[in-house]
Amino acid sequence: MSIVTVQLGQCGNQIGGEVFNGICSDGRGTHGLCSKKENESYYDACKERFFWEEKSKVPVARAVLVDMEPKVISQTLSMAARSGYWKYDDRAHFCQKQGSGNNWANGYSVHGPKHKEVIMNLVQKEAEKCDRLSGFLTIMSLAGGTGSGLGAFVTQCLRDAFPTSFILNHVIWPYGTGEVIVQNYNSVLTLSHLYQSSDALLVHENDVVHKICAQLMNIKQISFRDANQVIAHQLGSVFQPTYTAEGGLHYSRNPLGDLMETLVPHPEFKMLGLRNIPQMPENSLAYSTFSWPGLIKHLRQMLIANAKMEEGIDWQVRPPCLGSSVPSSHSTNKPLHFNTSIANLVILRGKDTQSVDLGSFRDPSLYTSWLNPQDAFNAWKTPRAFNKYEKSASLVSNLLKPLDDVVGKAWNMFASKAYVHQYTKFGIEEEDFLDSFAALEQVISSYTNL
Numbered sequence: 002m003s004i005v006t007v008q009l010g011q012c013g014n015q016i017g018g019e020v021f022n023g024i025c026s027d028g029r030g031t032h033g034l035c036s037k038k039e040n041e042s043y044y045d046a047c048k049e050r051f052f053w054e055e056k057s058k059v060p061v062a063r064a065v066l067v068d069m070e071p072k073v074i075s076q077t078l079s080m081a082a083r084s085g086y087w088k089y090d091d092r093a094h095f096c097q098k099q100g101s102g103n104n105w106a107n108g109y110s111v112h113g114p115k116h117k118e119v120i121m122n123l124v125q126k127e128a129e130k131c132d133r134l135s136g137f138l139t140i141m142s143l144a145g146g147t148g149s150g151l152g153a154f155v156t157q158c159l160r161d162a163f164p165t166s167f168i169l170n171h172v173i174w175p176y177g178t179g180e181v182i183v184q185n186y187n188s189v190l191t192l193s194h195l196y197q198s199s200d201a202l203l204v205h206e207n208d209v210v211h212k213i214c215a216q217l218m219n220i221k222q223i224s225f226r227d228a229n230q231v232i233a234h235q236l237g238s239v240f241q242p243t244y245t246a247e248g249g250l251h252y253s254r255n256p257l258g259d260l261m262e263t264l265v266p267h268p269e270f271k272m273l274g275l276r277n278i279p280q281m282p283e284n285s286l287a288y289s290t291f292s293w294p295g296l297i298k299h300l301r302q303m304l305i306a307n308a309k310m311e312e313g314i315d316w317q318v319r320p321p322c323l324g325s326s327v328p329s330s331h332s333t334n335k336p337l338h339f340n341t342s343i344a345n346l347v348i349l350r351g352k353d354t355q356s357v358d359l360g361s362f363r364d365p366s367l368y369t370s371w372l373n374p375q376d377a378f379n380a381w382k383t384p385r386a387f388n389k390y391e392k393s394a395s396l397v398s399n400l401l402k403p404l405d406d407v408v409g410k411a412w413n414m415f416a417s418k419a420y421v422h423q424y425t426k427f428g429i430e431e432e433d434f435l436d437s438f439a440a441l442e443q444v445i446s447s448y449t450n451l
């Protein structure tokens with residue numbers, strides 16, 4: 002089955018380009034360390050998911066590019082064409098002359114309704130090219146005006162037009178400081194709206210990605226391109242084909258459906274985070290060896306101690322003994338806080354994946370009590386190595402992201418009514434803000450009571 006990607010705004014388009022680049026270069030690779038037959042069926046599954054083929058046989062991304070200004074779209078289209086290995090459909094993009102000025106209300110209430118028809122026509126055409134449609138992946142930032150506002154609007158339109166398809170929103174959490182002044186307003190408005198129409202939100206935090214670039218990839222002057230390549234690698238490690246059942250004969254047929262079934266058991270809980278191990282500069286790979294027990298031990302501790310990368314993990318954090326009361330998640334940032342999950346999915350790629358012991362992830366004390374631990378944990382595997390890593394593991398978890406921080410900061414600003422007039426002038430009233438705050442407070446409360 003196929004996924005149609007909708008790239009929105011500067012951030013969404015820049016990341017989308019890197020995602021297709023990464024997926025295509027991994028898929029075409031002959032370094033998969035597996036049989037030729039395995040490698041071919043992996044590439045076929047990857048193509049069906051993300052590309053369609055023109056007569057020229059050049060894979061064309063199943064994607065729609067949307068922005069309110071032309072520059073980033075034209076850069077993204079030409080970056081793809083220059084690769085020579087894949088491209089975008091020249092007719093599958095829509096742009097205007099002027100962006101949304103980091104104003105969510107402008108994207109949501111003005112650009113959305115005005116351009117709904119043309120954008121949804123492009124999406125419809127892309128969906129019709131799929132023999133079997135698994136659903137939609139939207140990529141956007143939370144902080145700007147186009148990706149966030151127009152993105153929230155388009156997500157609602159997707160939900161209305163494709164009620165039986167899955168929608169996964171990939172969202173970029175802004176840097177904690179020093180960016181758009183109203184970023185917390187935009188984030189609160191986006192998240193609360195997405196929560197109504199999306200099946201799940203997969204979050205990458207710019208601060209975390211920046212740290213990975215600096216500390217694991219040894220990059221000195223970090224550009225968005227570097228950050229986006231890390232994000233693309235992590236997304237590829239989840240969305241490239243895998244076997245979802247032990248001894249399975251086919252690569253997973255419904256990538257988004259399988260992901261939701263595994264990770265989103267209840268519509269109140271749809272925040273997903275992603276961790277990946279190992280990550281290092283390509284030229285260090287040849288000198289590194291990894292053992293599965295070592296990788297799995299690190300990944301599990303990253304989960305329970307809420308570490309986003311393998312460096313600086315707090316090894317003191319332990320799961321609570323079953324039967325004792327779990328500390329409240331209000332203390333999310335406290336060093337000894339234990340991270341309770343709703344559900345976890347581990348994805349293993351590469352050599353000897355069949356013999357890996359994942360028992361430590363089945364430990365009931367990792368999970369909320371209302372779900373059977375057998376249902377809360379799943380593992381997907383493939384012997385096909387990913388992106389030149391002989392062995393690699395990813396963990397997708399359903400757990401709370403730093404929502405309370407963003408909501409708190411936005412609320413403080415709202416209390417003095419700062420900048421609210423910029424939103425009311427585009428039809429977003431104080432009532433709308435209050436509804437968004439209330440919706441997210443409810444999400445925070447549900448997660449903290451796990």
Ligand SMILES: Nc1nc2c(ncn2[C@@H]2O[C@H](COP(=O)(O)OP(=O)(O)OP(=O)(O)O)[C@@H](O)[C@H]2O)c(=O)[nH]1
Nearest residue numbers: 010011012015100101102103142145146147148175
């Ligand atoms: N990781 C990453 N973050 C980005 C990138 N481009 C922008 N951002 C982040 O996105 C937020 C700003 O949103 P943009 O995507 O630039 O804005 P937009 O959606 O185009 O909206 P307007 O500029 O208002 O039209 C900030 O938090 C930036 O840090 C990128 O290429 N990669």
